[in-house]
Each structure stands twice: as C-alpha cells, then as structure tokens.
Amino acid sequence: MAQPYDLITVGSSFASAFFLKGWLAKAPASARVLVLERGERHDHAWHTQNRGKVTQLGRKTYANPARKEKRWIYAPAFGGTSNIWFGNTPRPLEEDFELASRYGVGLDWPIRYADLEPYLCEAEEVIQVAGPERTLSPRSRPYPQAAHELSSVDRDLVELYPETFVACPTARASRRVEGGRPKCCANTVCNNCPIDAKFTVLNGLASVFADPRVEIRFGRQVLAVEHTDGRAHGVRHQGDGGEATDEAALVALGANAIFNPHILLQSHLDDDVVGRYLHEQVGENFRVLLSERANHPGSTSVTGHLWEFARGDRRSEKAAMLIETWSGPFVRMEAGKWLNTLNATAVLEDIPQAQNRVLLDPARPERPRIEWHGHSEYAQRALDTLKTDLQQTFEPLGVDRIVLRGLRKTEGHILGTARMGDDPKTSVVDRNLVHHRVRNLIVLGGSAFPTGFVANPSLPISALSLWAADRWWAEGAARAD
Ligand SMILES: Cc1cc2nc3c(=O)[nH]c(=O)nc-3n(C[C@H](O)[C@H](O)[C@H](O)COP(=O)(O)OP(=O)(O)OC[C@H]3O[C@@H](n4cnc5c(N)ncnc54)[C@H](O)[C@@H]3O)c2cc1C
Numbered sequence: 001m002a003q004p005y006d007l008i009t010v011g012s013s014f015a016s017a018f019f020l021k022g023w024l025a026k027a028p029a030s031a032r033v034l035v036l037e038r039g040e041r042h043d044h045a046w047h048t049q050n051r052g053k054v055t056q057l058g059r060k061t062y063a064n065p066a067r068k069e070k071r072w073i074y075a076p077a078f079g080g081t082s083n084i085w086f087g088n089t090p091r092p093l094e095e096d097f098e099l100a101s102r103y104g105v106g107l108d109w110p111i112r113y114a115d116l117e118p119y120l121c122e123a124e125e126v127i128q129v130a131g132p133e134r135t136l137s138p139r140s141r142p143y144p145q146a147a148h149e150l151s152s153v154d155r156d157l158v159e160l161y162p163e164t165f166v167a168c169p170t171a172r173a174s175r176r177v178e179g180g181r182p183k184c185c186a187n188t189v190c191n192n193c194p195i196d197a198k199f200t201v202l203n204g205l206a207s208v209f210a211d212p213r214v215e216i217r218f219g220r221q222v223l224a225v226e227h228t229d230g231r232a233h234g235v236r237h238q239g240d241g242g243e244a245t246d247e248a249a250l251v252a253l254g255a256n257a258i259f260n261p262h263i264l265l266q267s268h269l270d271d272d273v274v275g276r277y278l279h280e281q282v283g284e285n286f287r288v289l290l291s292e293r294a295n296h297p298g299s300t301s302v303t304g305h306l307w308e309f310a311r312g313d314r315r316s317e318k319a320a321m322l323i324e325t326w327s328g329p330f331v332r333m334e335a336g337k338w339l340n341t342l343n344a345t346a347v348l349e350d351i352p353q354a355q356n357r358v359l360l361d362p363a364r365p366e367r368p369r370i371e372w373h374g375h376s377e378y379a380q381r382a383l384d385t386l387k388t389d390l391q392q393t394f395e396p397l398g399v400d401r402i403v404l405r406g407l408r409k410t411e412g413h414i415l416g417t418a419r420m421g422d423d424p425k426t427s428v429v430d431r432n433l434v435h436h437r438v439r440n441l442i443v444l445g446g447s448a449f450p451t452g453f454v455a456n457p458s459l460p461i462s463a464l465s466l467w468a469a470d471r472w473w474a475e476g477a478a479r480a481d
C-alpha cells in the first residue's frame, strides 16, 4: 500500500491555500501533502474568456430549491472562488467577536480579534491589500499598499463623517505588485478582472501548490473522511477513474460552507449542529441622486466604507450596517446632472438561524441540498429603517431622491455550517478549527464562523487558516502523535 500522506487538504482556494502556506512553513522537508480539488486547472485568460462558466458549473453541484429568492455562488476550479471574488477586504471589528456579551444577541466567538490580528496582517501582506492609514479596527502594521483614491463624493463624506468614513481596503492593487499584478485601472468588472489586478490564488499563492512537497489532483470530489475512534485515516474521493481512498495523518477540509458540512455528514460526523446556521450578509443596492453635486470617480470600483451604523448600542436591537460606495462613472440621464449620482450598497449583518442549513439529499447523496427559510428578524429590523437611515446620512450632501434597488439575491458569502466554539454540543470545531470528535481533522473556511460580521469574509477566512496551521504545530501535532 502507498505511504500515507502527512496532510490531505480539500479545495484550493483561500481556506486551503492559506492553511497550506502556514503549515508548509513549519513542516519538514520530507513532508508529503496531497491536495484534492474537484474543479479543473484553468489560467487567468481562460477565466476571462469564459466568464460565468465556473459559477454555472458550481450551481449544478448542489440543490437549492429557494434559488429564486436566494442564491449561493462559488467557483469549482483551481483557486476556487478567488477567481471570481470582488476583492473587498475590510477587517472585522473587535466587537464582532463578542456579540453576545456586548449586545445580548448571537454568540461570542471562542477567539478574540486580538488572537487573529497578527494573522490578519500576514494575510494582508500576501494579498497585498491597499488600505487607508486609519481604520476602525486596531492594526499593528500599516497596509502593504496605500489606499485607492476616493471619489469626489467620498471625499465629501469624509468631511461629514470623519470618524467613520474610510477608504475601502481592497485586494485590487493601488500600485504594481512587484513581479506580479498591475495597478487596478478602475474599469469595475472585478469579478473577472481583465488585467489581473485583483488578488487571486492563481496570481498570488500558486507557489504553495508548486512546492515540491505538494501533489495536487484536479477533478477529484472528496466524498467523505475515513475515521475510527476519533482519528481520521484519510479521505474517499471520486472522479474520472472512479472512487479511490488516500490515507493521511492529518486532514484539512477547505471546501467552503456548502461542501465542508456535506463531507462531514457523509462521513457520519452528523451531530445535530452540522450543516446548520448557514448565513451571509443581507445586501441592498441603492442610488443617491444628488441635487447639486457631480461625483468624479476614484481609482477603483468600490472606494469607500461608511461604518456609522456598524457600531454601538444599535446592535442590541438591530443589525449592524456597512455602506459601500461605488466609484463610477455612472451617468444619470438628466441634462445638467449627468454625474450627480452615488451608487452604493448597504450591507447588513445577519444572525445565523438554525433552520437555514445544508442537508444530505438521500436521493443523490453526492450532492448537498440547501434549505433556506430567510434572514433573521434582527436583519429585518435594520432593513425596516434603511430608507430613513440613508435619508439622514446623505441629506447634508443635497439629495433629489434615494432609490432603493431591492435586496440582492446573494453577497457571494457562504458561512456558518460547521461553527467553531468551546462546547461540542453547540459547535463542530474548537477554537483551533479542530473537529471536536476527530482530533486530526481540521475544518477551515467560512463554515467555522459562529457569526458573520458586516465585513466581507475572505480576509478573516485566510487569517483563520494561518491561525489554524500555527495552532496545529503548537498544540495539535503533539497531541496527534
Ligand atoms: C461574486 C462574488 C464576489 C465576492 N466578493 C468578495 C469580496 O469582495 N470580499 C470577500 O471577502 N469575499 C468575497 N466573496 C466571497 C469569497 O469568494 C469567499 O469568501 C471565498 O472564496 C471562500 O474561500 P474558501 O476557500 O473557503 O472557499 P471557495 O473559494 O469556495 O473554494 C472552495 C474550493 O473547494 C473545492 N471543493 C468544494 N467541494 C469539494 C469537494 N467535495 N472535493 C474537492 N474539492 C471541493 C471547490 O472546487 C473550490 O475550489 C465573493 C464571492 C463571490 C461569489
């Protein structure tokens, strides 16, 4: 029989790539790693020419009966959804980790912002985030790249809200990355950036998969983790050539929050909490039609963040809200007011609901089924006052009217289905992302989020993976021997 691998990781996007980066940094030269990715290897040119193709493929891999009102999107391919993400990388707030103790809603994370802070820095360095000098979350290092230029209305908003309006930190380069990505030129089709200015695993972390210790196989869907007596032995996977099993001393799932719980459920690691609490932010696009003011664009697509409604006692009653401002040019079909528009998105946190979940489909066990019953009343209460909040916020700029454009069907974030916590009865993995019952199985990614912030998830997902790799070498590896 073939020698077992030291590590098998599943998936090749943020969660797996950052875990591999951290794990390989401390692994011996003799280590052997197998990466199993269900998608194929395509380059940047292929993704640009075949826009939308991987997401279509992705939709066929799970059942979502509620798809008319709620979509979940991911990209099955080398580099995963990093190929089609937008690249906004704000940090969570300190209080996001303590929702229950500070505001009496949701629950606290088993770790605090301070635990993750050094790893947020490290992830930002890899991603080469362009961000402002001042942010609402404490930082121990400046951003690797200077912030993008704000639009002219963003600059007015800085005057109005000096404490809470900042440039959007982003993975869209504000200057050329040495030996790599060019500077973003603000053409605003970032899901498939034609000039490759946005960080993806392909342009920023492919090196971890090229490490001589790593073997990667494409077109392999992991079905289950093989385990007995609290120890994982390896994984069962399928693809061309049928089913196969590979053995490993350590297994790390980085298949996102639809497929991580699906793999756990298929592995009979089906404690009641597994698959539950599927959630993401609730988003609504809106347009501010300005009476007097033209809006001259900044130097990238999403330029500003207003955190005015994301902090404080409001969160005891209703969801935090982050306003993202978009940088045009957006033309308004009214003479004399061609540029008098601010396009923006209100992003609200949601409190995860147990009934929203990922299930096994008995008719087709290789394909998960999503059950979605809607966002929380907590988010709804914030939506109920959205129009008034926006009116008050933008009124000082001079407003003809504000047009709400309806709830977005997805934010593209998939969170919460294998949540981390100290209590095995209410969580799936511990503070180090190690499965409570199988102590050499790590479950990475947004599935571990007990609550979802208003900030986008990929930076904290990456930081959590670096944290999990470090904690494994500090604690887990010794325990597993
Ligand atoms: C349109 C869009 C815009 C977004 N914009 C932003 C943004 O601006 N900022 C932000 O922070 N986030 C954004 N996101 C979210 C971001 O893409 C995700 O948070 C991130 O990709 C999650 O990383 P991951 O590694 O956990 O999972 P994924 O990127 O989903 O990768 C999972 C990988 O696992 C593979 N896989 C799945 N199941 C199996 C299996 N059974 N066996 C083997 N392989 C498997 C998949 O093929 C894939 O490669 C956006 C998402 C979308 C869709």
Ligand code: SF4
Pocket: 172, 173, 183, 184, 185, 186, 187, 188, 189, 190, 191, 192, 193, 194, 195, 196, 197, 198, 300, 301
């Ligand atoms: S704004 Fe344009 S150049 Fe910049 S990341 Fe988006 S698509 Fe690429």
